[in-house]
Amino acid sequence: MKRINLGYFIKEGFLSIFSHGLMSFAAICMIVACLIIMGSFSLLAVNVDENLTQLENKNEFFAYIDEDFTQVQVDQLIEQVKALDNVDGDSVKFVTREEAKAAYLEGHEGEGLYANIPDEVFRDRLSIRVVDLERFTETVEAVKELPGVANYQAKGELAEGFVAVRNAVTALAYVLVAILAAVSLFIIANTIRLATFARREEIAIMKMCGATDWFVRGPFVVEGLILGLMGALVAFLFQWAVYGAVCRAIIGSGALALFQLVEFKDMWGWVLGVFLAAGAAIGAVGSGFAIRRFLQV
Numbered sequence: 001m002k003r004i005n006l007g008y009f010i011k012e013g014f015l016s017i018f019s020h021g022l023m024s025f026a027a028i029c030m031i032v033a034c035l036i037i038m039g040s041f042s043l044l045a046v047n048v049d050e051n052l053t054q055l056e057n058k059n060e061f062f063a064y065i066d067e068d069f070t071q072v073q074v075d076q077l078i079e080q081v082k083a084l085d086n087v088d089g090d091s092v093k094f095v096t097r098e099e100a101k102a103a104y105l106e107g108h109e110g111e112g113l114y115a116n117i118p119d120e121v122f123r124d125r126l127s128i129r130v131v132d133l134e135r136f137t138e139t140v141e142a143v144k145e146l147p148g149v150a151n152y153q154a155k156g157e158l159a160e161g162f163v164a165v166r167n168a169v170t171a172l173a174y175v176l177v178a179i180l181a182a183v184s185l186f187i188i189a190n191t192i193r194l195a196t197f198a199r200r201e202e203i204a205i206m207k208m209c210g211a212t213d214w215f216v217r218g219p220f221v222v223e224g225l226i227l228g229l230m231g232a233l234v235a236f237l238f239q240w241a242v243y244g245a246v247c248r249a250i251i252g253s254g255a256l257a258l259f260q261l262v263e264f265k266d267m268w269g270w271v272l273g274v275f276l277a278a279g280a281a282i283g284a285v286g287s288g289f290a291i292r293r294f295l296q297v
Contacts, residue, residue: 010222023190024227030187031231031282032238034180035275039239041173043262043271048166050262059136060091060129063143064151067123074124077148081126086139091129097122123150181278185286193291221287228283232275239271240264 082089
């Protein structure tokens with residue numbers, strides 16, 4: 001019996017889609033538009049988050065040590081820095097002025113102007129990495145207050161800029177997802193409601209003959225589900241093409257050279273899965289809302 005019902009639901013769902021072709025097409029287009037907008041902001045958030053993760057792997061700053069400090073005092077200072085909250089203790093490293101000079105001269109081999117810089121220009125320092133990039137400035141300030149830290153070198157503005165962009169994009173993506181999902185549900189519900197209204201007498205007869213709500217609702221839920229899945233597949237293909245075109249344009253122009261783009265082939269699986277799940281949910285839920293009023297006979 002379940003097999004027959006399932007076949008009946010699928011058959012009636014497809015017939016209803018073609019019998020209301022214009023509204024079905026409009027519903028699919030709306031789902032495609034909503035998913036592409038949601039997907040674009042989500043992919044932007046993924047790229048920002050990926051670049052922030054890479055930045056977090058290089059989230060170090062230097063604390064210059066007072067030149068009057070003895071080695072014993074330096075060792076004590078290192079322990080104090082390691083004990084600070086949000087400092088990666090294993091990463092704290094003492095860098096001598098000679099090592100600092102060697103690091104500075106990397107890439108300038110053979111250039112006499114750089115090679116003749118005296119060691120005294122550089123200072124002993126501590127290389128420090130933070131755990132949470134959002135607390136970068138707070139951690140730098142804590143290190144700066146320690147006795148023996150004469151100065152520091154940090155690029156916290158860049159790190160905090162990435163954090164701000166990521167948070168803004170993520171928040172905007174959540175808002176758009178909510179708004180566009182509601183709009184998609186409205187379009188789907190109205191499409192199914194049109195089909196339901198045309199068959200309201202048939203539904204009333206089925207109800208009076210003892211048909212359950214789920215038996216009556218089944219074809220309409222299948223119709224919404226099919227519309228949602230079709231919209232999701234089309235949106236996925238468009239998203240792939242649009243993302244690839246944008247990436248090629250950015251790479252070709254040299255813009256955002258410091259920004260590493262995530263290739264679509266590395267994330268197409270979860271993008272497709274999310275699109276299909278969102279499309280199916282929007283279609284099924286929209287259909288359920290649309291037919292609920294007509295079941296009260």
